Amino acid sequence: MAPEGAEKTEAGQIPAVVAEPPKPLILLVLRLLAFLATAAATVVMALNKESKTLVVATIGSTPVTATLTAEFQHTPAFVFFVVANAVASFHNLLVLVLDFCGQKLDYKGLRLLMIPILDMMVIALLSGGATAAAFMSELGKNGNSHARWNKICDKFNTFCDHGGGALIASFIGLGLLLVIAVMSIITLQKLKITTCQAVP
Amino acid sequence: MSMAKTKNLCILLLRLLAFGVTLSAAIAMATTHEKVNIFMIEFEAKYSDSPAMKYFVIANALASVYGLLVPFVPSESVLGQLVLVMDLVFTMLLTSSTSAALAIAYVGKRGNSQAGWLPICSQVPKYCKHASGALAAGFIGTIIYMAIVLCSIHMALNPLLVQKA
Numbered sequence: 001m002a003p004e005g006a007e008k009t010e011a012g013q014i015p016a017v018v019a020e021p022p023k024p025l026i027l028l029v030l031r032l033l034a035f036l037a038t039a040a041a042t043v044v045m046a047l048n049k050e051s052k053t054l055v056v057a058t059i060g061s062t063p064v065t066a067t068l069t070a071e072f073q074h075t076p077a078f079v080f081f082v083v084a085n086a087v088a089s090f091h092n093l094l095v096l097v098l099d100f101c102g103q104k105l106d107y108k109g110l111r112l113l114m115i116p117i118l119d120m121m122v123i124a125l126l127s128g129g130a131t132a133a134a135f136m137s138e139l140g141k142n143g144n145s146h147a148r149w150n151k152i153c154d155k156f157n158t159f160c161d162h163g164g165g166a167l168i169a170s171f172i173g174l175g176l177l178l179v180i181a182v183m184s185i186i187t188l189q190k191l192k193i194t195t196c197q198a199v200p
Numbered sequence: 201m202s203m204a205k206t207k208n209l210c211i212l213l214l215r216l217l218a219f220g221v222t223l224s225a226a227i228a229m230a231t232t233h234e235k236v237n238i239f240m241i242e243f244e245a246k247y248s249d250s251p252a253m254k255y256f257v258i259a260n261a262l263a264s265v266y267g268l269l270v271p272f273v274p275s276e277s278v279l280g281q282l283v284l285v286m287d288l289v290f291t292m293l294l295t296s297s298t299s300a301a302l303a304i305a306y307v308g309k310r311g312n313s314q315a316g317w318l319p320i321c322s323q324v325p326k327y328c329k330h331a332s333g334a335l336a337a338g339f340i341g342t343i344i345y346m347a348i349v350l351c352s353i354h355m356a357l358n359p360l361l362v363q364k365a
Contacts, residue, residue, distance in 0.1 A: 074314040077303035113357050120288060120349050124295040124342075131296035132303040135252040139304065140315070146249040147308065149317040178292065182285050188357060189281055 028099060030180050035092035037173030038126070042085040045133075045166040048072045050159040070152065070159040077136040078163070084129025085170055088177070091122045116188070119181040126177065130170045137163050207355050211348060212271055218344040219267030222294070225337035226260035229253060229301075232334070234327040245320070245327040252304040253331070259297035260338055263290050263345070284352050291345040298338040305331060 050070045055063045072078040095115060141160060143151035153160040229247050236243045247253040266286065273279050309328065311319035321328040 068314075070314070075312065076306055080299075080303075113354070116353050116357070117350060120291070120353065121346075123288065123292055124346060127292040127296040128299035131255075132299040135255070135300040136303050136307075138251060139307070144250060146245070147317075147320050149307075149315075152315050174292075178289070181288060185284055185288075185353070185356075186281075189284070 027180060027183060028096070030176050030183075031092055031096055031099075034173045034176035034180065035089055035096060037169045037176065038085045038089040038092060041166045041170035041173060042082055042089055044162055044169065045072055045078060045085070046082050048078075048159060048162045048166065050156050052155060068155075070156040072163075075136055077132040081129045081133035081166075081170070084125050085166075085173070088122050088126045088173065091118060092177075095119075112188070116181060116184055119177065119184070123174065123177050123181060126170070126174050130167065130174055133163070133170075134167055137167065204355070207351065208275075211351050211355070214344055214348050214351070215267050215271055218341055218348065219264050221337055221341040221344060222260045222267060223264040225334050225341055226257050226264060228334035228337060229257045229260070229331065232327050232330040234324045234330075236324055238323060243323050245324040247331070250304050252300040256297045256301040256334070256338060259293050260341065263294050263341065266290055284349070284356060287345065287349050287352060291342070291349050294338070294342045294345055298335065298342050301331075301335055301338065305335060 048071070051067055052069075053065050053067050056066045057064045072082060095118075098111065098115075137160065139149065141151060141153040143149050232245070232247045232253075234245045236245075247257060270283060270286075273283060305328075307317055307319075309319055309321045311317050
């Protein structure tokens with residue numbers, strides 16, 4: 001089976017162009033799912049907001065109320081989470097588009113090299129964002145008695161639920177991205193072994 | 201051929217450096233302990249008070265053990281092909297642990313006024329400085345692991361790239 005993208009070379013010379021294997025359908029499907037997961041995580045966390053009106057004091061017979069809001073911007077970890085997921089979904093979209101456009105947009109086979117490298121960087125970024133948000137929400141859910149930080153999830157239930165949902169979506173996207181990266185690395189290593197053996 | 205050998209040597213040196221840095225990060229975070237008496241209230245800060253710091257110590261310890269064992273794996277066996285994948289997994293583990301510990305340390309240093317969380321660094325300054333040192337070492341370890349993965353990917357894909365005709 002002739003690989004796609006192989007160009008003709010002069011007779012008797014070692015082929016000078018990487019023979020790119022046909023992209024298996026499962027990689028595309030996984031990447032689409034990862035894109036959807038990270039995009040969902042971004043959107044859900046970015047729209048995460050809850051306001052609560054509490055009665056703070058009572059003067060005479062009129063209660064004094066204060067409105068407390070819980071937004072994702074209050075916590076730097078959640079801001080990083082939104083940014084990391086946005087970058088990851090943008091990367092997934094870009095790679096999907098590149099895969100569909102085919103081999104027309106290529107510069108000296110650099111595409112074959114850049115996609116695993118970019119995948120790795122996005123995995124690192126996304127894992128940082130997701131874990132930081134996970135530990136911050138654990139702090140919000142359980143508090144920290146040693147540092148005298150009270151839990152906030154009992155008052156802001158919807159905020160915590162939505163944040164948890166966004167976290168789950170982000171971790172699913174991270175797992176899918178890891179699987180994609182591992183599959184492409186293994187495919188490329190197998191390709192390297194067969195290419196090295198084919199060249200006498 | 202010598203280019204491949206120098207690259208291999210470079211990666212080996214980076215791995216040894218990463219082993220040292222992650223080990224020092226884990227040890228530095230695990231030895232943070234401070235007891236302070238303010239107005240007869242005893243305030244004790246340890247790394248085990250916070251699950252993020254515990255995760256940081258565990259992740260860095262695992263990464264240092266991995267960095268110690270990997271140079272002894274033969275390069276062309278079945279295990280050798282897994283090394284790149286495991287490098288990626290450990291990079292992910294290290295970035296997540298550094299990021300989580302940094303998030304909690306930020307709350308410890310600046311507090312979170314909307315949640316009513318007061319910063320604790322003013323009460324236990326030595327603990328804060330010690331933890332910041334450990335975090336810096338963890339950050340450097342993360343960067344070194346990313347460099348290892350980049351070099352490994354480049355080395356693995358180099359024979360496949362188009363050579364200048």
